[in-house]
Amino acid sequence: MDAISFGTDGWRATLDTFTEDRVRIVAQAVADHLTAAEAGETVAVGYDAREHSRGFADAVSETLADNGFDVLLSERDCPTPVLAWTVRDRGLAGGVMITASHNPPEYNGIKFLPGDGAPATPEVTDDVESRLAEPREADERGGVSEDTFTTRYGQHALNFSGADLDGLTVAYDAMHGSGRGVTDNLLDAAGASVEALRADLDPEFGGGSPEPSAEKLGDLVETVTAGEADLGFANDGDADRMAVVTPDRGFLDPNLLFAVLYDYLLESETGPAVRTVSTTALIDRIAESHGEEAVEVPVGFKWVAQGMADHDALCGGEESGGFGITEHLRNKDGVCLALVVAQAHAERPLDERADDIELEFGEIHQGRVSVDCPNDRKAGVLDSLEGDLPDTIAGKGVAEVGTKDGFKIFLDDGTWLLIRPSGTEPKLRVYAEATDDDRVDELLAAGRELVEPRV
Template identity: 40%
Template sequence: MIKMKCVISFGTDGWRSTMDTDFTVQNLAIAAQGIANYLKSHQYDKKGILIGYDTRKNSQLFAEEVAKVFVGNGLKVILTDTDAPIPVVTFGISDKGLDGGVMITASHNPPEYNGIKFIPYYASPALPDVTDPIMDEIEKIWEKPTIKKGALEHVEKVNIKQRYIDHVFNIINGENIKNTGLNVIFDALYGTARTYMPELLKKLGVKMEVRHDYLDPSFGGASPNPSKANLREVSETVLEKGFDLGLACDGDADRLGVIDDKGNFLHANILFALLLEYELSQGKDGDVVRTVGTTHMIDRIAEAHTRTVYETPVGAKYIGQYMREKKLLIGGEESGGMIFREHIAEKDGIFANLKILEMVSYYQKPLSEITADLFKNYGDIKFTLINFPCKEENKEKAMKNIVKILPKTVSGKIVIKTTELDGFKFVLEDGSWLLIRPSGTEPLLRLYGEAGNEKELTAILEEGKILLEQAQK
């Protein structure tokens, strides 16, 4: 009998798959046993492991399955008493000084997906030096399944919501927000932020309308992603009712979405740039980190304030690592996650939304005007990410082929710098750039581009498409 290849794989941010194929109770138990083996072999088995879960179908059941495996392996297990945002679980690990944690979530993926993410003791996304040995353990168990399980009666239930809310309230500038009299609409997208954001907004004296703040494992038939398309109704409501802002979080609340007072959806690149300029304008000390696929407006802002910018591969784990090790001021990525020094070393959409409110309150201007000022000072940006289907087994071949056809010019502009930090990035003489990289979580090749206007961006992307086509031959 031929043994099926292991379907479990920890990619950019844990393991995710569809519940009708690979993400089953049986396979999850194997993943949990692999994590338990890792924890015990590295002596992370004394202080306790916190388990949380999102609002997806079966997430609580999956969390309980992981808990049973951990109990069976002699670990002290703490389980959230209801669904919880991943930044809250991460905060709980740090707050309680635990050995680590597990989150059952597929983040912003479609409703048929679920996933598992391991969070180490340092309360930040796990790096390869953690996930690689976990995968080694999982592959051993896959070949010869040996899974220990215990009873849920040995699991401690905990609610860490109030501790988190008190922490956030203590580090946000609440007085400015209270005195501004903001009126916002918040879309919870049926996710884990549905009780946290309204409570914090109320505590901060913000008038609000809340949408989709109830459980719906199908997420209204869409992905719980705070994208422009998913926030169209919020945008329309901002205009119709005169809200100052529209805010949203994704399913596990590590990303944010923002609509300004004119109903415009603001890309995560712009939000990151806005908050970086705001933080540095406060006279705060510290450098910044961004991923290879994030806007270079960050570099222009940092240069104006004589700050250093660090560039990492795509993935919050690398942002978190730099934030922890270098004590940086702020870090972010184009996909909508930001990390702040005064908070946890994990993306937090709830906290980032509150920082947007804090910024608007400080400037005493509508967000649209603050954004216009940013573009006036640092130039406009046009940014696009395009996904191209590519089978997993063909990704490596395509990237190797690009080495043979590296361009010296793109759209008539000289390539002044080529980096291979994560895929291939071509920086052009006018500051625009093109990036081709394989997705770490899906069977895709990703094409990123940034330029000063739409015409230039289109020209750059067209050449990028040609490069991809040649690489896949």
């Protein structure tokens, strides 16, 4: 049980640690949590496209059923947001998802979703962790039945997005993940002509990790920039995140994508936006121009989702490509949001929208590097920075320091540097935002020099 630890978004580990026995222990803890909370009698279970995910999902389902819960088990691997929306839509007690998201195939993971479909708060995951115990059986066993979660979800996503994509050609890269046959089918149902890339089931993800970053989407970028498609989308392994490719810009920076999305939503709606500390200040400028506010929260969509609820926000997002719209689901969703963004492009090209935003609010450039750091050293490194930050960094004076999540250091020239611990890997993250790439590189180098000697 000591090997089980919930990070930013559930428990993830390599398969030498992530075993069926431990998965059953977590499932028992979920069952005990739901029983204590009197949350309900039915739980949904989903899983991603990894080789062992269905087997782990079966183990979770059996354990929950042994504890008296009825289980709805996805008939095939499914996107995490589909499971999350299903839990909320059907008024279920909760959901359990087997996924390691964008991690490479030697990883797997498990996350618990409460009845509202939002990410579990630390209070919930702490309670689940406190109940870790060997599986046991209740007096009366529940049943396990397979269900197709995507049908009702798909009808909702099409209606919610209002997508009318007739005449639009879209390239979609599933990265061999659970978005295949879901995101592309919905884009097709909305009227787009869809060219699917890496849309076959491959539990090894082509030998890499299903991370929709610029360097992993070369074929998609080439397809769109060569004029073979009007727009490109990609999902990560469990399709809760997305990337967008446009004809002029190629891979669209997720920060700028969030800005375009928020600006588009504000054409017909009102409300604040919630962003993480690592996400661009462009969101703040757009919000202010509309008489709204941008709410800053720590990294992790559980904090974004909580902020969306606390501030009656229109939407929320993070710089890693996770976005959610409150009215749809207080969770990140790379499937429904692909339809929303495609509709925005159908009304006015995303390149034009991005150009106008940069013209009005200024360009932003951002970068991130990682510094290897054992988990048991992270707190010590951050503690050593407390009270020991220099007065100048990369040639500019320190104007302000925020401590909402690590150290966010604002400099006199309006740029910023963020140093924080990863919640999923033994690393420290260093982020920087400036108006050009050269300045970003200077800031990242300065951040690395500040951190590395302390690890």
